[in-house]
Amino acid sequence: MFITWHVGALVWKGGIMKNDVVVIGSGPSGLTAAYELSKNGLVVVVLEQDQEKVGGISRTVENKGFRFDIGGHRFFSKSKEIEDLWTELLGEDMLVRGRLSRIFYNGKFFDYPLKPMNAFVNLGPIETLMCIIDYGYAKLFPRKSSVSFEDWIVNNFGERLYRTFFKTYTEKVWGIPCNEISADWAAQRIKGLSLGSAIRNAFHPQNGGDRSGLIKTLIDKFRYPKLGPGMMWEAAAEKIQNNNGQVRMGEKVISIQHSDGLVKRVVTRFESGENIYEADHFISSMPLRSLVRNLKPAPPERVLKAAEGLKYRDFITVALIIDKSESFPDNWIYIHDPSVKVGRIQNFKNWSPYMVPNEAQTCLGLEYFCFEGDGLWNMSDNDLITLGTTELHRIGLIDKDHVADGAVVRVPKAYPVYDDYYKDNVQIIANYLKENLKNLQVVGRNGMHKYNNQDHAMMTGILAAKNIQGGSYDVWTVNSDAEYHEEVREERLVPSRFSDRQSPVGGGR
Ligand SMILES: Cc1cc2nc3c(=O)[nH]c(=O)nc-3n(C[C@H](O)[C@H](O)[C@H](O)COP(=O)(O)OP(=O)(O)OC[C@H]3O[C@@H](n4cnc5c(N)ncnc54)[C@H](O)[C@@H]3O)c2cc1C
Structure with a gap:
């Protein structure tokens, strides 16, 4: 016998959950898409691998009442639609902040x-x-x-x-x-x-x-949620749930099953088992490389090779609680000193005074750029906190005795790498998905392998949602300013190795 009953808006069919739309990932792109769909009455489920935090790279983490971002997140967009959506989601909780960010070198601040x-x-x-x-x-x-x-x-x-x-x-x-x-x-x-x-x-x-x-890059004012960027995405998740949608935490998508040109279901793994989700439409913001790896059946060798050719730069934040009411007036500073590994330091109290639980202390976010598995990445949390403390002391910014506590967050795939073949690789994957998984759309930063900000990720989510409701937008043509253009494909500039130029598709770093 086939059992069917309703759990909220979700339909449970003998172990398989059926929705109108399945969204993979609760970052800005996934939640924006789900919010737009749920507002219009569609039954949406968002599947998120993280146990507790929505927001993806734009989440806010908390340690002993001190809040910090994965890198500081400015809210600034040329797109009025995106700015309006931020206001709709958070209203008065969006602060307008002045920007100050200088270079710290040899004990001095340079403009x-x-x-x-x-x-x-x-x-x-x-x-x-x-x-x-x-x-x-x-x-x-x-x-x-x-x-x-x-x-x-x-x-x-x-x-x-x-x-x-x-x-x-x-x-x-x-x-x-x-x-x-x-x-x-x-x-x-x-x-x-x-x-x-x-x-x-x-x-x-x-x-x-x-x-x-x-x-x-240099605008001197930006908006910022009172309690950090995660506040925006927690508000979006709550609104989705109020619209009868679901945001299911701790469920990692491990398989995307397709046949006859359509995705039929995705399988998630959670602590105590697996779930199966069926839907008419699927939106994915999981990294493009992971998406391809998890397709069942697997795509042809050429597509797998293109996916394996996509590379990432990874990132660590060491958030130190400092026993001082003020450290420096900047939102963040660039560290040019070659004797230390730290690249940038965020001062979260200057992003929003509500990020700290008391006036007497500050929280500094030391940013280390690295590759997953390298020396920095593999250091223990304690060693990273000691490294951060020692480096702050060495460059003369903070006395090590003022460091009261610390927390570490490792962020794999923080930056999709633009090498000389990424465009070809992405194109091969996009062509394959278009032909073989017609009811799947990819959105967002790693979802499309686009090194862009939240506004771009959100705009791709909005357009994917519109497509499901009868629209006909090519999501790939949203540019880095979150503007939709029929033709233009503008990319953010990043460095590439000139010696890589000769390598074949799937090559690179
Ligand atoms: C250091 C740094 C600073 C930045 N500063 C700014 C800034 O100032 N302003 C700005 O606008 N943007 C900034 N950004 C960019 C911003 O963080 C991203 O553009 C944005 O988070 C992208 O949203 P997304 O939804 O595409 O992806 P993500 O934020 O990466 O979210 C994807 C989600 O999918 C989940 N997921 C992945 N795989 C699976 C799976 N298999 N199953 C289930 N869930 C899965 C992840 O856990 C994650 O929650 C910054 C980024 C970095 C790294």
């Missing part, structure tokens, strides 16, 4: 973006003179072949400024030596800027100066 006068005052007269001599030398005797990021910066700024302000941080973030990163990236990112033009601009600012192209 970011760099301003020549501020930089030279901080460097002191002798170092400034050395930088100018170096710059003159680079102009008289430039490196002949300018193929690497290092070549490009040295030719435009001189060796000394390159070592102080460009080399260390770039290598910390990307894990690639600057003499192996393609010069294209520097040329695109730092278009039209040289030491000469920067100095001229300092004395005779042009209209808009060199800021015009940098609006998105």
Whole structure:
């Protein structure tokens, strides 16, 4: 006999749960899609592998009442639809915050973006003179072949400024030596800027100066939820549940079963067993590589190889509780000092005063960029907390005796890597999914292997939801500003190795 009954809006059919839509992942993309669908009366279930936290990379973690992000999350979008949705979800709990973020080097704070006068005052007269001599030398005797990021910066700024302000941080973030990163990236990112033009601009600012192209990264105000980004996604999950949807925590999707050109069901594993979910439509925000690995039956070799070719950069946050009411006024600072591994430090109290439980202490988030399985990744939590404490002390930012406690969060796949083959690899997978899993849409950052912010992830979720309700949008054409374009496919710029250029599909780092 086949048993059918209702659990909330979910229909239970003899061990199989039937919904209108299954959404994999409770990050911004998955929850936005589920919210849009549930508002319009569809029965949605969101499946999330994390035991307790929704929000994915945009979640907020708590340790002893101190809240911290996985990296600081600014809420800023050129898309009015996204800004309105944030207001709809959180209303007055969205604060407007000023931005201050500087470079910390050699015990001094340098303006970011760099301003020549501020930089030279901080460097002191002798170092400034050395930088100018170096710059003159680079102009008289430039490196002949300018193929690497290092070549490009040295030719435009001189060796000394390159070592102080460009080399260390770039290598910390990307894990690639600057003499192996393609010069294209520097040329695109730092278009039209040289030491000469920067100095001229300092004395005779042009209209808009060199800021015009940098609006998105350097805006001096942004919105931020009172209790961190996780607050936004907890509100979205609650609203989905109020609309008869379900957000099921601790359920990891381990199998996506398809036949006759359609996904038929997904299987999840949880602590004490497995569940099966059927639906008419499926939306996936799980990493594209994991999605392909879990398809049953498996796709052809070429598609598997393309998926294995997708690479990621991983990330660790060490959140230290500091026995001081103030550490520095910035939201975050960039650490250019080569003697320490920490790349960036967030000061969460300056993101929102509500992130800390008392006035007398602060919480600093030390960010380490790494690869899953490398030395940093494999360190114990205690060793990472000791490393963070020692590094803060060494650079003279915080006395080690002021560190009261710490917590560690490891974030696999924080950054989808754009190497020279990722586009081909993603295209192969997208073509296969389009042909063979017609009722599955992929959305979001790792879901589409797109190195973008929440607004992009959310817009892909909105359009996927609209498609299920009769729309006809190509979700792949949403650009990094969360704008939908029929044709344009604009990518965020990231560095790639110039030596990788010759490798075949599926290759790369
Ligand atoms: C250091 C850092 C700083 C950032 N700063 C900003 C910022 O300032 N502003 C901004 O807007 N954005 C920022 N971002 C980007 C932002 O975090 C992402 O764009 C956003 O979280 C992407 O949402 P998503 O839903 O696509 O993916 P995710 O947030 O990755 O969510 C995916 C979800 O799917 C779940 N999942 C994965 N596999 C499975 C499975 N098999 N079964 C079930 N569940 C699964 C995951 O657990 C996760 O909850 C930052 C990112 C990083 C790493």
